[in-house]
Amino acid sequence: xxxxxxxxxxxxxxxxxxxxxxxxxxxxxxxxxxxxxxxxxxxxxxxxxxxxxxxxxxxxxxxxxx
Numbered sequence: 001x002x003x004x005x006x007x008x009x010x011x012x013x014x015x016x017x018x019x020x021x022x023x024x025x026x027x028x029x030x031x032x033x034x035x036x037x038x039x040x041x042x043x044x045x046x047x048x049x050x051x052x053x054x055x056x057x058x059x060x061x062x063x064x065x066x
Contacts, residue, residue, distance in 0.1 A: 051063055
């Protein structure tokens with residue numbers, strides 16, 4: 001039963017990770033191009049991560065292992 005509920009949720013609940021949702025409505029052509037690129041371009045697949053804590057060399061090593 002639980003599996004059915006989660007399956008239904010996964011199929012019906014829209015999940016968006018569109019950063020352009022936080023921008024104001026584009027008022028000129030350059031802004032429209034920028035927003036389209038944010039939604040559909042290479043930037044739309046960009047994932048940013050932060051590495052915090054530990055010593056500098058530990059953070060460097062963690063970064064290199066990614």
